[in-house]
Amino acid sequence: MSTMENEARTMDPIEIEDRHALEEVEDSKRLQPWTKLMTVRGLIASVLIGSTFSIIAMKLNLTTGITPNLNVSAALLAFIFIRTWSKIIEKIGLVSKPFTKQENTMIQTCVVACYSIAVGGGFGSYLLGMNKKTFELSGGNSIVGNTASSVKEPGVGWMTGFLFLVCFIGLFVLIPLRKILIIDYKLTFPSGMATAVLINGFHGRGDKMAKKQVKGFIKSFSLSFLWGFFQWFYTAKEECGFSQFPTFGLQAWKQTFYFDFSMTYVGTGMICPHVVNLSLLLGAVLSYGMMWPLIGKLKGDWFPENMPESSMKSLNGYKVFISIALLLGDGLYNFVKILRATIINICEKYKTKDLNSGGGVNHDKKALSDMRKDELFMRETIPLWVGALGYTTLAIVSTIAIPFIFPPLKWYFVLVAYVLAPSLALCNAYGAGLTDINMSYNYGKVGLFTIAALSGKEHGVIAALAACGLFKSIINVSCILMQDLKTGHLTLTSPRAMLLSQAIGTALGCIVTPLSFFLFYKAFDIGNPNGEFKAPYAIIYRNLAIIGVQGFSALPQHCLQLCYGFFAFAIAVNLGKDMFPKRIGKWMPLPTAMAVPFLIGGYFAIDMCVGSLVVFLWGKVNSKKAELMVPAVASGLICGEGIWSLPASVLALAKITPPICMKFLPA
Template identity: 50%
Template sequence: METNGRQKNVENGIVSEEQQSSVENIISTRDKKKEKHEEEEEEEQLSVEKIFENKEVPSWRKQLTLRAFAVSLVMSVMFSFIVMKLNLTTGIIPSLNVSAGLLGFFFVKTWTTLLDKSGLLKQPFTRQENTVIQTCVVASSGIAFSGGFGSYLFAMSERIVKQSEGKSGFPHKNPTLGWMIAFLFVVSFLGLFSVVPLRKIMVIDFKLTYPSGTATAHLINSFHTPEGAKLAKKQVRELGKFFSFSFLWGFFQWFFTAGDDCGFASFPTFGLKAYENMFFFDFSATYVGVGMICPHIINVSVLVGGILSWGLMWPLIKTREGDWYPAGLSHNSLQGLQGYKVFLGIAMILGDGLYNFFKVLSRTVAGLITKIHDRDANMHLPTADRQSPTSKHLSFDDQRRTRLFLKDQIPTWFAAGGYIIIAVISTITLPHIFHQLKWYYIIVIYIFAPVLAFCNAFGCGLTDWSLASTYGKLAIFTIGAWAGASHGGVLAGLAACGVMMNIVSTASDLMQDFKTGYLTLASPRSMFVSQVIGTAIGCAVSPCVFWIFYEAFPDLGMPGTAYPAPFATVYYNMAKLGVEGFSGLPKDCLKLCYGLFCASILMNVIRDATGKKYGRFIPLPMAMAIPFYLGSYFAIDMCVGSLILYIWQRTNKAKADAFAPAVASGLICGDGIWTMPNSILALAGVKPPICMKFLSRGTNR
């Protein structure tokens, strides 16, 4: 009202210039105060730490509770089975952070609620403790992936070597519990110590985003607000519902799998001819759930790769039998069609990996230069001029988080000493496990490993991409070529891959956890201890879980079986390629490899050049390469999951965003956990009672 009246008087020429100026100054001052007040109110509403301001932050020792690690141990076993199943089937492993955070919250919250009602609760459940559980579980289940049970480690076994070479007698190393556990214990902790001194630079000085770590922190923070706790309970209810359905569905399917190609997993959905070319829906709850978690473009890319390979390339190459490759070769011979399937997939994987390696490396270098420049500029700011326009205003959240993050320091001498001690132990131990891996190879790896671990952790902070497998492939080719074929270069390269992959993978995981801890006020010390304990659990649990699969399923690693472990064959042949060159490839396979290698790079270039608007429609070469060896059956499962999510988002986006991750996690967890009793039944010699098989009309006569 005052503003409108003032404008009217000015228009009539009644107010003098001094009066007008005075009125404008008063209104300007009032508007500024109002704007500042609104900004403060908005900041207060957006502030997470204002919500938790009255809650005491427990010391780092109190964040590490016995109940947290008890829950973590149970969940680690469960998640190790899930990751192992995914490892040994297709190798596509989605993020399970949401599931770990949700289930950790549910288990401990239920326990503390019961104790609180009985008056026995001594320590309330905090978001810091929730973060410790999530960190421990993800670190443990991460070993099931970086441990190489579906890739480099299993690639050394006689099953894979014989399958790739066509006969036995070649150097190999069969898995046993003893050396697998020893190997993981001496290589899995180095990455943790290599990046600990850089936590302040990465998280506070450079303010790297670490999207996965940030998203996990926001999730945990929301759980511990009244509204978030209500939503979390609903999400856990949905997760439990679909967990039960998925588990019971897996149990029901088991009754019909008494023989080869029996059961719902062999249902010829699109006809028997399509089934022969690996196009069918296999009723897998796991990959329907994976499809709901993975972005739509990944699911479509996998399907496109399946259509390109099994629908087009393999039928055409098969017509060249007797010309491009000898007729009558065994199904597994790499001199025949199987060689094209494996090596063309490798070409796409290497092309995509090489492009993304240099892409992330260039972004890492550019980002590092920018961050260092900004940091130096901030250090030279005039301290007297507090109103300098270039000075950064720290919000209440940032001030509180930074103060607590810097409170519990991890001494640099501790990190450096830990790295050196473990490196010495590892250098002495590893040649006894792999006699092909000489001590001087290991020393060279450990000299360069901290730099590569930093690059991976920094690049992951910028892009959320961990290139652990790419660094592992780099070690395969360099160490394998250095050792040479006559000195066991294949096994040396695979072992070196494991050493490098574990270091750079755990380094980026730890920095993600530091970011999560920074945003939830969890102490860096509790994060480090939780990561160490989780890694130790993983080093013991993951080999045991793999051993159960290995003993329960004698056909593990064979094509066309329930657990083909496709990447084991891929990694073995990468190592062989690095040592022996291209001499073992079938006719014209090298030309096709060059073509797909270049096509993989070109697709990535087009994808990045066209931006998000059009680039999101370009398939991902790495995802396209996965079905080259396996077929499209799991791609159809994933696309079904993607379609369910798309329809759900179109009908009720808010509900889909809130509950889709929980539903997907339930489908994955239930089917994954069914593998535990399924393996026990197999070990006990219990056979399913029924074989449900589908035959053509002609065969059935």
Template identity: 50%
Template sequence: MVRNGDEEDQERGGTRGESTEDAFKDEYVPPWQKQITLRAMVTGLILSVVFNFIVCKLNLTTGVIPSLNVAAGLLGFAGVRSWTVVIDKFGMLKQPFTRQENTVIQTCVVASSGIAFSSGTASYMLGMSPNIATQSGAGNTPNNTKTLSISWMFPYLFVVSFAGLFSIVALRKLMIMKYKLTYPSGTATAYLINCFHTPKGAKLAKKQVGSLFKSFGFSFIFGAVQWLVARDEGCGFGSLHTFGAQAYAKRFYFDFSSTYVGVGMLCPYMVNISLLIGAIISWGIMWPMIEAKKGVWYSADLSAVSLHGIQGYRVFIAIAMMLGDGVFHFAYMLVVTILSFTKRTSSRKEDKEEDDDNKIQNEYFLKDQIPNWAAAVGYACIVVVSIIVIPIIFPSLKWYQVLVAYLIAPILAFCNSYGAGLTDWSLASNYGKIAILTFSYWVGLENGGVIAGLASCGLMMCIVDTASGLMGDFKTGYLTLSSPRSMFFSQLIGTAMGCIITPLVFSIFNTAYDLGDPNGPYPAPYALMYRGIALLGVEGFDSLPTHCLSLSIWFFLAAILINLVTQLLEKFETKYKIYRFIPSPMCMAIPFYLGGYFAIDMCLGSLILFGWQMYNKQKAKDFGPAVASGLICGDSLWGIPASVLALAGAKAPFCMKF
């Protein structure tokens, strides 16, 4: 049955017009101190550990990380609601579970798991390690490598991860209230939380939680079964030659990963198709052609992982596509930002009519102010500490270079936050790559430019990423009547949790497995790529294999052209919407190094979701994200006992070979 939008929004606790706050007109809105409760923080801590394992595993395998906001909000709702129901039965419930508390939990968890990404434990930080340096075959000197240890990872993350929060907090009213930026992820999260806390929405949320835990159980058990039959290398489900031995040798096979299937269900269709297209172009066409030139274009005596051989083509052509994609989006976002400001400046008319929702939301958003002087003092203190601590950890990065990075970072943080508010794109990794090239060139190879570039990447990524994340959470808080102070402090707490949990989780993986091995379970593709960018900065293009530079330039230009065509079609072609079917250069580049096995898994996830939507579109919309999150959580959490077993030297009892 077709219903009009207002009816559907009202039933599902939507955010359209006056229906939202009408649904909560009798709800008690606690002061900000009571929004950050002990039970919320305990729930946030538990979920932070879970989500850090998930993000760490995804970082170390494919680097494709879907939005986990839905799972964080849903699990936070399930955890606290079940606890309050039990307490209420005994008449001991002192404070009801509100949407503001739910928002605090979600903010804390996402901030913590965000550190697992921006910390670079699977990219720039891992790229510093001697293991990755050995693979690169260049810059493998003592001052250009650094052994990973939690003894320096803890202080480094603590000094760089909080600056982004203080750099942008003073602009919250400008971005949220005056410019009314959308922040699509923040708005969608608020919509979900509002849904959970309406009577009918709560019923749906309980069913979603049930679906999540069913898929979680299946995924966890299936992960255990896969471990039981994978005693030695070449054993297990992942060794099945799904499409034949020749395709398997070119990394085209289905490896039975619940995680990738779940990620595929959460990612847009064209992301997964782009990955598959990239795998076909590289492993199906390009690499066999280049390997045929072995002994002509590059030496036949090189190791399989040397960047001067076939691996160099894989890594640097992928880097070229990523840089091309990044340069285009950087320029595009700059143009969008300038045009948006110009439009706002030239327009003298302001819409003074506010609906009831806006009036209420503005009132609560302005209620608990965060003093601008506190933000300025906080940022200044972090800068002072950083210019002392960072050069001690990384001697190749001087204090004045750290100061320059901190002076530039707030401008980039604003640009990224504004762009994310318009388009939902965070370009944190692109700003990080620019920092690598800039600072590695500035310092030079002899003075440890590789480490300096990678360390500056971390500083820039953390500031820019946490800044846009905070503003998105302010948008969520604005739409759920959560206090800006509770949002800010829950971000601080979540960031602190992430700075502690992320190195510990990473150290478990690093101790149990050989991270960065291209043929191992955790190839960490971005580690070698980020180190490759640093090597370009200090060595220039002379270090590349024959014809690698010309191929890289062509793919760099192709990435820009593909993005340009996509944007032009999106703007001017409206009838058939062809732009929706153009692949993403960034996604195409990822399998250039890894192969197509995970792309096949993710495409299967898309196929499952597509079939589900054809059968029942509404149920697929309601339960698809929950089922996908369960698949990811279950398989990723199996990594904890699997790591413990690996550390204990235990081997699986069986070997299943095909």
């Protein structure tokens, strides 16, 4: 190892680049056939890590609705798992198969496909928005269109069936266009590229880095798990325990400003960019620090005094609809921006007709490496008929089956969705390839509003929510597949193997995710606006459907004017971000991030800002070590407390309550 490092120091950058290029060329010659890339140990690792991440993502969905990108964590845990497995096998005296970056890529792909079902499957949004509790929180029968017939309680059977119908079809949408998106247009897919760089680094820099990351992960995982276990003893009732510690005083605690000692959100804050965490804090200060106390004093003027707190005609209505205005403003701006960038980029490609410009003598070997990657990507071709037959068959099955699950969503609505989905999926994947922004949730809202307007007031809400899930799932899965294919392209992994891995992960997610959802749904009070599991997006999506059915009459007094203001604010902030110099624009807040604490409070924003502070200080002390260790430590913090939620749920189901209630009261 030291000889290689000394040799690298004496080489100039061009020689190093050439050497890496030649190594990749040699790797491409030694590759195994795609049928041998999926191993038993890889499958076991995928199931274990994918199931763990599904539980973690589900908890995040049902508490705050914010889930970080866990691709890097998935690649890291896959590396740790297989390296540990290999060491154990070798100690037993058996021969272990070499662990390649291709196997690492396949495990990461399978894990991401699995946990993305928990993120985008609607368990914290449109599916949960159908249940009776969300129906009552959104106003019950007193709201036009929000009828008792627009309720569908969660069930493992119908949820699993629905996910299989709407998620698997997404695997076949863009298969015929993979060459155009990844090779011809050379789209970067930044998240996929970053994951590939990480995996190539794992398998190129030896064991020293890996050992440090493994130790960091184990330490932070153990700390987080034991801390979750310790906290549990003090939570006998609601508003008890360290999670309700009045860090800044009882008055601030009443306005949700306190540090709740959640290692999950500290770890999430370490992964998320600083601007996301600061935007969350700004949203919390603006809403719970200023607006809600002021609007609360107008009780009896702007809204009736005797109105229940959960009613959409009370203060809760302002929280929900202003959050929606911020989300819609941000989403609309980014949708138009990405669509414009997509059209301009495509036009430029056709004008120049030179997709491989920019070569030179010094880049010959790099060009050779790129050619080898492209050659492998095209050699392991996926026949066009596979995509066409798979999409057509599943579309026919879904058109017949989905109306049995959701009778208000008529078969012709489903058919129209499957006709429109491929073009929308292409637009979304192209935009994500340019900007790394997956806009599937916005395309889902397009489907929601369209079907809500067409379905009528009696059954429009359920039909709209189901249509939202149909559009979003197809477009989301197809985009994630393209992102993972980019990772596979850069790590010399066969596209056929990637598609197989994605299919296995999707199937696993469709089975594991409903089970992990019901683990929380049966054990905790999901959807309670005053509890831990607020599931904020469930009520947002239901109210979006109600607005689509009946229009703006659903809004409380003066709320429409405030919504106009925040909608305009979201667009103005995005304009400022794009028009100001980068050194100023990078500090402009993100309206989507600001919207979440408007509804659920500021406590988790403080946790995530603590994570940002840790990363900032660590970077100041030792930037190289921080860059290496932050993903490992953050993953350990998230996974430790996430795993503890599993035994905590089992204890709650068994009616075993903690022995102590630690609560703080005024003197």
